[in-house]
Structure formats: C-alpha cells, structure tokens
Amino acid sequence: MQLFVVLSRLAWRYLWRNHRRTIVMLSAIAVGAWAMIFMNALTRGMVDQMIADGISVVPGHVQIHDPAYLDDPSINNLVALGDAELDARFKDAGFVAWASRVRVPAVITSERESRGVTLLGIDPEAERSFSFIDYEAVDGRFLEGPDDKGIVLGAKLANTLETRVGKRVVLMSQDPENEIADRGFRVVGLYHAEMEATEEAYAVVGKRTAQKMLRIGDAVSEVAFVGDDYRDVEPVYNKVAELVDASVKVSRWTEVDTYLGSMLGMMDGFLLIWVIVIFLALSFGLVNTLVMAVFERIREIGLMLALGMKPAMILGQILIESMMLLGVGLLIGDLLAWATIKPLEGGIDISIVAKGMEMFGAASVLYPNLDIDDVILSNVVVMILGFLASLSPAWRASRYEPVEAITKV
Amino acid sequence: MMTAVRCIDLCKTYRQGDQDIKALDHLSVDIEKGEFVCLMSPSGGGKTTFLNAIGGLDIPDSGEVWIAGERIDQMSKGELADLRLANIGFVFQAYNLIPVLTAQENVEFVMQVQGVPAAERHEKSYAILEEVGLKGLESRRPAEMSGGQQQRVAVARAIVSRPELVLADEPTANLDSKTSQELMELFTELNEHHNTTFIIATHDQRVQKYAKRLVRMLDGRIVDDVEQHAA
Numbered sequence: 001m002q003l004f005v006v007l008s009r010l011a012w013r014y015l016w017r018n019h020r021r022t023i024v025m026l027s028a029i030a031v032g033a034w035a036m037i038f039m040n041a042l043t044r045g046m047v048d049q050m051i052a053d054g055i056s057v058v059p060g061h062v063q064i065h066d067p068a069y070l071d072d073p074s075i076n077n078l079v080a081l082g083d084a085e086l087d088a089r090f091k092d093a094g095f096v097a098w099a100s101r102v103r104v105p106a107v108i109t110s111e112r113e114s115r116g117v118t119l120l121g122i123d124p125e126a127e128r129s130f131s132f133i134d135y136e137a138v139d140g141r142f143l144e145g146p147d148d149k150g151i152v153l154g155a156k157l158a159n160t161l162e163t164r165v166g167k168r169v170v171l172m173s174q175d176p177e178n179e180i181a182d183r184g185f186r187v188v189g190l191y192h193a194e195m196e197a198t199e200e201a202y203a204v205v206g207k208r209t210a211q212k213m214l215r216i217g218d219a220v221s222e223v224a225f226v227g228d229d230y231r232d233v234e235p236v237y238n239k240v241a242e243l244v245d246a247s248v249k250v251s252r253w254t255e256v257d258t259y260l261g262s263m264l265g266m267m268d269g270f271l272l273i274w275v276i277v278i279f280l281a282l283s284f285g286l287v288n289t290l291v292m293a294v295f296e297r298i299r300e301i302g303l304m305l306a307l308g309m310k311p312a313m314i315l316g317q318i319l320i321e322s323m324m325l326l327g328v329g330l331l332i333g334d335l336l337a338w339a340t341i342k343p344l345e346g347g348i349d350i351s352i353v354a355k356g357m358e359m360f361g362a363a364s365v366l367y368p369n370l371d372i373d374d375v376i377l378s379n380v381v382v383m384i385l386g387f388l389a390s391l392s393p394a395w396r397a398s399r400y401e402p403v404e405a406i407t408k409v
Numbered sequence: 410m411m412t413a414v415r416c417i418d419l420c421k422t423y424r425q426g427d428q429d430i431k432a433l434d435h436l437s438v439d440i441e442k443g444e445f446v447c448l449m450s451p452s453g454g455g456k457t458t459f460l461n462a463i464g465g466l467d468i469p470d471s472g473e474v475w476i477a478g479e480r481i482d483q484m485s486k487g488e489l490a491d492l493r494l495a496n497i498g499f500v501f502q503a504y505n506l507i508p509v510l511t512a513q514e515n516v517e518f519v520m521q522v523q524g525v526p527a528a529e530r531h532e533k534s535y536a537i538l539e540e541v542g543l544k545g546l547e548s549r550r551p552a553e554m555s556g557g558q559q560q561r562v563a564v565a566r567a568i569v570s571r572p573e574l575v576l577a578d579e580p581t582a583n584l585d586s587k588t589s590q591e592l593m594e595l596f597t598e599l600n601e602h603h604n605t606t607f608i609i610a611t612h613d614q615r616v617q618k619y620a621k622r623l624v625r626m627l628d629g630r631i632v633d634d635v636e637q638h639a640a
Contacts, residue, residue: 013509308494403466
C-alpha cells in the first residue's frame with residue numbers, strides 16, 4: 001500500500017510537471033469520452049425508441065401464436081383459446097400487461113381509395129397499457145370495448161383513403177373457409193403515431209367485432225405479454241412457456257420482429273466499435289505523451305533504479321500515470337457528457353431529416369438516453385485499452401540500465 | 410574484521426569510437442567493514458566504473474564482486490535493486506534528486522520504498538535534514554535550492570537509512586569549502602559512530618585528508634593503496 005502511495009505520488013507529480021502537455025492530453029481524452037458517451041446516448045435513445053415503438057406496434061415482449069402463424073400470418077393459423085380460458089391461464093400470473101388480439105391482413109376501401117392494411121381486433125382496455133396508440137390523443141374517439149362497431153384508422157391512412165371521422169369504410173378479408181369476409185365500419189377515430197408508416201399500417205376494430213366478421217368464434221391470432229424490460233424477456237418467456245402447451249408457439253419479440261432484434265444486436269456492436277475507434281484516435285496521443293514523459297526523465301528513472309526501485313516499480317509508476325491521465329480525462333468527459341445530455345432528454349427535433357430517419361424506423365424527435373451501462377462500458381474499454389497501450393512505453397522505461405540512464409544527457 | 414567489499418580480477422572495457430577503453434583492468438581489492446576509503450585517479454582512471462560495479466549499477470565484463478559476503482555480479486536486476494535498497498547509499502556527482510519531490514520527500518524516498526512507517530520516516534528525515542544544515546528547507550523542491558543544498562539533500566538521502574556501505578562519487582565537487590568540510594565531518598562521524606563503510610571517489614585534496622585509506626587508480630588498475638591517519 002505504501003509503495004502504491006509512493007508510485008501514485010510520483011505519477012501525479014510527473015503528470016503535472018509538464019502541465020501544458022497534460023492539459024492538452026486531458027482535453028483530448030475528455031472530448032473523446034464526451035463524444036463516445038454523447039453518441040452512445042443519441043444512438044441508444046434512437047434504438048430504444050425504435051424498439052419501443054416497434055414492440056408497442058407488434059406489440060409485447062413475448063407472444064404466443066399458432067406454430068405456423070409467423071410464417072403464414074393468415075386466418076387459418078389461430079390460437080383456439082377463448083377469453084375464459086385465456087383469463088384462467090394468464091389473468092393472475094403476474095404479467096405487467098397482456099392482451100389477446102385478432103391480427104390478419106385485410107383490404108380497406110373508402111368510397112375513393114383502397115389500401116392493404118393489417119386488421120387489428122383488440123380489447124381496448126387490455127391493450128391500453130402497451131398500445132402504440134394514445135387513446136386520449138385520438139381525433140374523434142377510440143374504441144369503447146371489444147364489441148365496438150366502429151373503426152379507428154391512422155391519420156395518414158385516412159388521408160390516403162380520403163376519408164375522415166364519421167365516414168364509412170369497408171374492411172375485406174377471408175374467413176377460415178377462404179370465403180370473403182367483409183363488413184362496413186364507421187370511422188370513429190383517427191390515431192396518431194410517431195411514424196407515418198405506423199399510421200398507414202393498421203385498421204383497429206373491436207376484438208369480438210373482428211371475430212364475428214371473420215367467423216372465427218372466439219379464437220385469436222396472438223396473445224401478447226409485457227414484462228419489466230424488453231432487453232430481458234426471459235422471465236416473461238419462461239412464465240408463458242409454463243402456462244401453455246405444445247399446441248402454441250411461444251416467441252420472444254426478437255423472434256417475432258427479427259429486424260428489430262438484429263438492430264438491437266447491431267447497435268450494441270456498433271456502440272462498442274465506436275468506443276474502440278475513438279480510443280484508437282486517443283491512443284496515439286496517449287502513447288506519445290507517455291513516450292515523451294519517459295524520454296524526459298530517463299535520468300530520473302535511472303536514479304530511482306540506482307536507489308533500489310525494482311523495474312516492476314518503474315513499470316507500475318508509468319502505468320499509474322497513464323491510468324491517472326485517462327481517469328481524470330474520462331471523469332471530465334463523463335461530467336461534460338452528463339451536462340450536455342441532461343438538458344436534451346426532453347427530445348431533439350430532427351424533423352428536418354425525419355423522412356430519411358423513418359426509412360429505418362426512427363421517429364422525428366430523438367430522445368438521448370444516458371445509460372449508465374454505456375458510460376461504464378466506454379470508461380472500462382478506454383481504461384483497459386489505455387492500460388494495454390501504455391504497456392510498451394512503461395516496459396521500455398523499466399528496462400533501462402541504471403548506469404546508462406543516469407548518465408543520459 | 411568482516412569484508413564489506415571484495416573485488417577479484419575485475420575487468421570492464423568500453424568502446425569509444427574505434428577505441429577500446431579499459432575502465433577496469435584486472436582490479437582486485439578488499440575493503441573491510443567500517444573503512445573510510447578514498448579513491449583517487451585522474452579523469453578516466455576508472456573510479457566511477459569501479460563504484461558502479463561495487464554498487465551493482467554496472468556489470469563487469471569479468472571478475473567477481475562480493476558485497477557483505479554475497480556475490481553480486483551474477484544477481485538479477487531485481488536482486489541488485491534489493492541489495493542497493495537495503496545496503497547501499499549513493500551520492501552521485503550531479504545531485505540527482507527527484508525534481509518533482511520536495512527535499513524531505515527526496516530524503517524519505519528510499520525509506521518509503523523500504524516500507525518504513527510514516528512517523529518513523531518523518532522523524533528520521535527531519536533529523537537528518539537538520540544534521541546536514543537544511544532545517545526549514547524541507548518543503549523546497551530541488552529547483553528552489555542551491556547546488557550545495559541539493560548535494561546535502563542527496564547526502565541526507567544516502568545516509569538516512571543508515572546503510573552499511575556509502576558510495577560517493579565526487580560528493581564535494583559542487584560544494585564550497587565550508588560545506589565540503591561539514592559534509593566530510595558528517596561522513597566521518599557516521600563512519601566512526603555507526604561503523605558505516607565509505608568509499609569516496611574524488612579529486613578533492615580536502616576530502617583525502619579525512620580518509621583512513623587512500624587507493625590510487627590509473628587506467629583501471631590500482632597503483633597505490635596506503636593507510637593513513639585521518640584528519
């Protein structure tokens with residue numbers, strides 16, 4: 001411990017011996033750390049939002065379907081569990097939320113236009129806690145129950161169909177016998193979503209109304225479950241798997257929406273690559289600083305060796321110096337990142353590029369997310385790589401012969 | 410009497426340009442514990458190389474070096490560092506203080522590496538700095554002290570942990586006569602009261618009179634080795 005104190009004191013003093021160089025290097029590390037964390041927060045915010053939006057559209061962290069549904073999401077692949085049985089199995093199982101729904105492809109027709117959509121038959125009350133639709137922000141009204149005879153469309157879809165609240169539209173799909181199943185609906189509400197694509201995709205009706213129209217009894221297309229964290233769905237998955245038999249397939253959201261799942265993995269990898277790229281730029285400065293710092297004090301290193309310091313202590317001293325430099329730089333960078341991200345957590349308007357962003361599922365307002373895990377990851381990666389980068393100059397310093405070093409001019 | 414330093418047939422050759430310089434040429438000598446030896450030679454005579462070999466700072470090309478009964482010329486770097494830390498105090502010609510440490514921290518440096526507790530360290534460092542006439546300058550850094558003051562700090566560092574052997578290379582080269590005298594009296598006192606062995610390489614005639622044994626070197630060889638009554 002005493003030796004560590006000696007080496008730390010020496011390292012700290014030598015760090016400030018050439019304070020200009022140290023300040024320049026600290027600034028570079030701080031800006032690098034800030035850039036890493038800021039970019040991570042932006043990316044994390046964007047990905048979280050994309051995934052949260054995606055999950056709330058899918059929705060849910062875990063779903064059960066007929067085993068063939070994911071390959072063929074048609075009316076023929078249903079879960080034959082009625083409301084009473086669903087309640088008996090899942091009502092008191094402790095999920096944050098769960099809902100069953102009918103979800104089949106359909107065609108919607110107004111008096112002017114037709115579009116292909118996904119027909120969602122829902123129970124509004126069960127769906128409320130994890131729907132992508134803000135019921136209170138609907139133009140007109142939202143569905144009042146599973147037997148509601150109205151239809152709620154996305155504002156963008158209504159615009160495309162040139163219809164509005166109060167007008168009638170016709171939904172057309174197939175029943176299990178491959179016969180046409182259709183019904184006229186009055187548009188009772190228009191919902192708004194973060195992305196126009198979502199507003200165009202869904203036509204939402206009452207679950208029982210949809211079941212009657214499609215002549216499927218009380219069968220549903222899927223049952224969705226929500227847990228505490230979309231990144232850790234295993235507890236929910238395991239619980240659902242315990243409550244169902246082999247007649248249905250239990251899927252995690254990453255399996256239901258493979259695009260979002262792979263995006264999550266890709267973004268996590270991207271963040272690590274980003275951290276490493278920034279570090280590589282920093283490492284040149286770091287190694288150069290250490291090499292110069294060692295070169296400047298070869299005589300003093302020789303003296304310390306002559307006085308009885310072991311080479312390992314010289315190695316330790318240089319490494320501590322490097323860790324101090326990185327530690328202080330990272331601390332400043334962390335604080336800087338916190339100070340710049342916190343005021344932006346209310347959202348950054350990127351509507352000027354929103355069209356482009358929507359192509360890969362991002363919304364027009366970006367909410368930076370300062371995740372402590374990302375901060376720790378950035379700091380740990382930089383410290384570990386910094387340690388490795390410092391080994392070479394530190395090793396060289398410890399290899400000096402005292403008599404040669406002490407007489408160096 | 411126990412042998413503090415034994416050198417047997419030491420040879421060391423340096424290459425300078427296209428010339429081989431024999432810094433040590435089959436040099437053999439025994440120095441007993443508690444001796445006060447003055448090494449004298451013209452510049453390039455081999456004094457510093459000899460001191461470096463004894464201190465384990467430089468490895469001879471051939472021959473044997475024994476310190477306190479241990480052969481050191483075959484030791485590893487780590488073992489040599491331990492030996493220097495525990496047994497040898499160095500005073501170099503240039504002051505060779507650590508510039509980022511204060512006078513007191515420089516004096517405590519060796520003790521810190523040795524693991525001496527803080528209270529004992531502080532007590533010893535204050536005492537030795539007072540002894541070498543630097544009371545009140547404990548918190549000054551080397552750059553804030555004169556050459557003589559820096560050399561006294563280096564001496565204080567060398568002797569503060571009471572090593573068995575002190576190797577001094579031109580310790581008075583940058584000191585005025587009064588400070589030189591005080592320094593030599595301090596060395597003499599340590600030699601007489603603590604039985605510390607001193608080997609001092611010097612040109613300084615004033616230093617020679619304090620030595621009990623004068624060893625004259627020329628071209629890496631001992632040409633004269635006499636005992637004398639010290640001043």
